[in-house]
Amino acid sequence: MMRVINLSLIAGLATFAQADALTSGLEAFHRGDYVTAERDLSKSPDPRARTFLALTMAATGRCDAAGAELAKAFASGDQALKRLSGLALAQCDMAGDRLDDAAVIASKLKAQYPADPDVLYQSARLSMRAWNETIYQLYQKAPASFRVNQISGEILETQGHFAEATLEYRKAIEKNPKALNLHFRLGRALLMSSHAPEALDAALKEFEAELAMNPSDSIAEYQAGQILLAQQKPDAAGARWQRALELNPDFPEALVALGKLRLEEKKNDEAIGLLQRAVKLSPRNESAHYSLMLAYRNAGNLAEARKEKAELDQLQKAPEGEFTEFLKKLGEKPPQK
Amino acid sequence: MKLFFLLLAAAFVPDFRDIAVEAGLTHVFPNGGLETKEYIIETTGSGVAMIDYDNDGLLDLFVISGAGGRSRLYHNEGGDRFRDVSDAMGITRTGWGQGVCAGDYDNDGYTDLFVTYWGQNVLYHNEGGKRFRDVTKESGLTQDRIRYNAGCAFLDYDRDGRLDLFVSNYLKFSFEETPKPGANPYCWYLGLPVNCGPRGLPFDRNILYHANPNGTFTDVSEKSGIAEPHQNYCLSALVADFDGDGWPDIFVACDQTPSLLYMNQHDGTFAEEAVLRGAAYDDNGKAMSGMGATAADYDHSGWLSIFRSNFSDERETLYRNRGKGEFEDLTISAGMGHNTRFVGWGCGFLDFDNDGWKDLLLVNGHVFPEIDRKNLDIHFKDRRILYGNLRNGKFEDLSEKAGTGITGKHSSRGVAVGDIDNDGSVEVLINNQGESPSLLKQAGKPPGNWTILKLIGTKSNRSAIGARIRITAGGVTQTDEVRSGGSFFSQSDLRLHFGLGEAQRIERLEILWPSGLREEKTGFAVNRILVLQEPAPQK
Numbered sequence: 001m002m003r004v005i006n007l008s009l010i011a012g013l014a015t016f017a018q019a020d021a022l023t024s025g026l027e028a029f030h031r032g033d034y035v036t037a038e039r040d041l042s043k044s045p046d047p048r049a050r051t052f053l054a055l056t057m058a059a060t061g062r063c064d065a066a067g068a069e070l071a072k073a074f075a076s077g078d079q080a081l082k083r084l085s086g087l088a089l090a091q092c093d094m095a096g097d098r099l100d101d102a103a104v105i106a107s108k109l110k111a112q113y114p115a116d117p118d119v120l121y122q123s124a125r126l127s128m129r130a131w132n133e134t135i136y137q138l139y140q141k142a143p144a145s146f147r148v149n150q151i152s153g154e155i156l157e158t159q160g161h162f163a164e165a166t167l168e169y170r171k172a173i174e175k176n177p178k179a180l181n182l183h184f185r186l187g188r189a190l191l192m193s194s195h196a197p198e199a200l201d202a203a204l205k206e207f208e209a210e211l212a213m214n215p216s217d218s219i220a221e222y223q224a225g226q227i228l229l230a231q232q233k234p235d236a237a238g239a240r241w242q243r244a245l246e247l248n249p250d251f252p253e254a255l256v257a258l259g260k261l262r263l264e265e266k267k268n269d270e271a272i273g274l275l276q277r278a279v280k281l282s283p284r285n286e287s288a289h290y291s292l293m294l295a296y297r298n299a300g301n302l303a304e305a306r307k308e309k310a311e312l313d314q315l316q317k318a319p320e321g322e323f324t325e326f327l328k329k330l331g332e333k334p335p336q337k
Numbered sequence: 338m339k340l341f342f343l344l345l346a347a348a349f350v351p352d353f354r355d356i357a358v359e360a361g362l363t364h365v366f367p368n369g370g371l372e373t374k375e376y377i378i379e380t381t382g383s384g385v386a387m388i389d390y391d392n393d394g395l396l397d398l399f400v401i402s403g404a405g406g407r408s409r410l411y412h413n414e415g416g417d418r419f420r421d422v423s424d425a426m427g428i429t430r431t432g433w434g435q436g437v438c439a440g441d442y443d444n445d446g447y448t449d450l451f452v453t454y455w456g457q458n459v460l461y462h463n464e465g466g467k468r469f470r471d472v473t474k475e476s477g478l479t480q481d482r483i484r485y486n487a488g489c490a491f492l493d494y495d496r497d498g499r500l501d502l503f504v505s506n507y508l509k510f511s512f513e514e515t516p517k518p519g520a521n522p523y524c525w526y527l528g529l530p531v532n533c534g535p536r537g538l539p540f541d542r543n544i545l546y547h548a549n550p551n552g553t554f555t556d557v558s559e560k561s562g563i564a565e566p567h568q569n570y571c572l573s574a575l576v577a578d579f580d581g582d583g584w585p586d587i588f589v590a591c592d593q594t595p596s597l598l599y600m601n602q603h604d605g606t607f608a609e610e611a612v613l614r615g616a617a618y619d620d621n622g623k624a625m626s627g628m629g630a631t632a633a634d635y636d637h638s639g640w641l642s643i644f645r646s647n648f649s650d651e652r653e654t655l656y657r658n659r660g661k662g663e664f665e666d667l668t669i670s671a672g673m674g675h676n677t678r679f680v681g682w683g684c685g686f687l688d689f690d691n692d693g694w695k696d697l698l699l700v701n702g703h704v705f706p707e708i709d710r711k712n713l714d715i716h717f718k719d720r721r722i723l724y725g726n727l728r729n730g731k732f733e734d735l736s737e738k739a740g741t742g743i744t745g746k747h748s749s750r751g752v753a754v755g756d757i758d759n760d761g762s763v764e765v766l767i768n769n770q771g772e773s774p775s776l777l778k779q780a781g782k783p784p785g786n787w788t789i790l791k792l793i794g795t796k797s798n799r800s801a802i803g804a805r806i807r808i809t810a811g812g813v814t815q816t817d818e819v820r821s822g823g824s825f826f827s828q829s830d831l832r833l834h835f836g837l838g839e840a841q842r843i844e845r846l847e848i849l850w851p852s853g854l855r856e857e858k859t860g861f862a863v864n865r866i867l868v869l870q871e872p873a874p875q876k
Binding site: 160194195196197229230232234260263264286287289290291293294297298302305306309312313316 | 527528612613615618620621622623624649650659663665667669670672674675677678714715
């Protein structure tokens with residue numbers, strides 16, 4: 001972790017160092033030669049040397065000895081030392097199983113350095129660790145709970161094991177037939193587990209089951225509409241998206257789906273209205289911009305179509321687009337409003 | 338009577354059989370590994386062609402090979418028999434062969450062949466039907482570096498009567514610099530280490546060669562606008578006059594990047610307009626892994642629509658031309674939204690029942706043989722797909738009942754369509770990776786009448802490539818064009834086949850020759866091949 005110090009900082013600090021001991025200590029620290037770093041930094045009278053000595057001790061597992069100095073540096077105004085000390089403190093707290101304390105530091109670091117890869121990496125590790133520990137507790141303390149099957153299904157989905165995920169969701173439903181979201185999850189996993197047309201029927205049944213328990217689930221209505229469209233029942237699909245929008249008027253995906261349907265029906269004005277709302281609600285929604293571009297084009301408004309194309313071009317620029325796509329594939333169900 | 342025919346035709350289900358072995362097409366055409374593929378170059382080959390090189394009236398066959406084999410030319414001996422004439426005809430080039438396109442580039446009356454390679458392309462000049470001569474160097478088509486040349490098409494983009502040449506380029510590839518399977522995130526698929534790319538590999542640009550009066554070609558990619566954009570992994574080239582202005586446009590199916598549509602500006606330049614015209618993405622604005630592409634007036638609108646084959650977990654794409662070269666993705670409503678487990682390649686509109694409505698065939702096969710280890714419903718070798726045109730803008734998937742030629746499993750790439758025995762029923766030639774090719778022929782006779790049109794240009798290029806036909810029979814008007822290239826890296830018969838249903842006569846033929854001459858003819862008999870020559874220019 002301590003290898004993350006950047007060279008410019010070393011160079012800058014070295015320039016201001018009063019003694020050769022500080023310079024050689026910093027160089028050794030950067031090399032990962034902590035024995036030499038500790039020896040040389042101990043000799044330097046420079047106050048920065050004390051912080052780097054603490055960082056060296058933290059890096060060699062002596063967090064208790066380093067803690068006070070690191071905390072002092074983390075509270076100081078020296079941005080470079082603050083960042084390094086914060087990272088070391090978070091690492092020490094994680095090593096000591098003080099995850100709550102680590103979370104506080106990570107949160108402060110993220111607020112101050114929101115684009116710093118080292119800070120984000122440490123935060124991700126912390127979240128992963130907390131997630132693992134919580135899952136472990138769930139499996140230990142409530143192994144028979146439907147939640148165990150549900151979380152297993154969700155994990156299997158993220159690993160791409162959709163057929164196995166459907167089995168876990170079915171077990172969860174058997175244990176708790178009244179629990180919300182299980183049928184929805186099962187329906188979605190069924191869609192992902194097979195390319196066969198029969199999967200559409202099976203998934204539709206699950207979304208209907210979800211809606212039977214929760215008639216206000218706009219996302220289940222939307223998914224049912226998507227299946228009906230794939231089954232070439234556009235009128236039935238349109239009715240489902242209408243219903244989804246009655247339940248949640250600010251549902252961009254449903255607006256896009258209905259807008260596309262109206263476009264195919266050559267109802268350009270209606271399509272434009274729906275898609276304009278989608279774009280306003282979800283300015284980064286590529287599908288909304290694309291469909292709106294086509295709607296303007298079909299309506300003969302090429303100037304507006306070109307504006308939408310420009311928006312789309314901007315959104316599709318790599319590499320952000322690729323990573324966004326990757327995240328989309330993880331497919332979390334968005335919270336309902 | 339009409340109703341009876343419609344019922345008969347609607348009930349007709351073809352029975353396609355693979356007659357390749359009986360026909361003498363027994364050579365195996367290698368294209369990299371069959372258990373695993375280490376490099377992307379092993380995934381894209383190769384195309385096929387159906388041309389009549391010796392003008393004997395019978396279609397001959399050309400099959401391209403990857404490294405480790407050789408491309409072969411087969412002469413049509415009649416009676417559905419073919420003879421390998423590769424050596425005698427001078428077809429000698431080996432290497433990573435990719436695509437093929439045909440056209441009489443020097444207007445000497447014999448069809449020439451252009452074959453693309455990872456490496457140097459080759460232009461085979463047809464020496465009076467007796468031999469092909471490699472004229473690549475003397476025609477100025479030698480490239481200054483190794484390129485991953487892909488699809489190609491002859492076209493007369495400036496309508497000067499000489500065939501120019503478009504060559505799409507996939508990406509920059511070398512064995513030395515390309516990472517090995519699993520080396521980076523672009524070298525994994527469903528948890529399997531697989532060959533890297535196209536993502537992560539450098540883009541290249543497409544090429545347009547202008548034909549000079551002395552038989553040489555000049556690279557005009559930059560000044561024609563074809564060199565831009567260059568952030569697309571381009572595969573198949575499909576040329577047609579999509580906006581009906583009398584000038585050929587170029588559609589390019591691109592892998593994991595937006596497909597391209599170069600619109601002819603009538604001044605030697607093109608403007609790339611795929612996004613705004615609705616032919617770049619799927620209906621969600623998402624780039625697909627476009628592989629093959631074909632065009633037809635499948636709905637009798639008088640406009641040429643585009644079908645593009647894509648990757649598994651993507652829908653195929655049917656871009657309906659809503660007029661003037663503006664497209665809408667009607668894949669789902671046309672009944673083509675369900676075949677998402679296939680990686681599609683060569684494709685062709687063909688009228689298998691001669692009812693006057695173009696049906697569609699496409700072939701499949703995954704790029705990663707390793708996928709078979711996963712026991713999923715996607716496979717390296719898979720069956721073909723045959724869609725029957727329901728004449729209402731929709732298609733019916735007939736694949737499972739259309740015969741063993743369709744249900745047989747192969748990892749197929751190139752497809753060409755043509756009538757090898759001139760009986761009015763079209764055959765299909767398919768390149769299968771690591772196997773002998775397939776030659777599909779119907780066991781039964783299709784119910785409808787037909788015609789085949791062979792066009793000969795005079796002021797226009799001799800192959801009449803780019804000529805647009807409107808044929809009216811039985812009150813139904815169909816539109817098509819003479820086309821070089823298309824499908825996936827392949828060349829179909831340069832003659833045009835039309836099913837005519839129960840029509841007993843062709844009422845009207847309208848020909849818009851590439852020269853701009855518009856010709857109208859009336860009153861032809863059905864069930865025969867018509868040779869139509871462009872009226873000689875007036876002196």
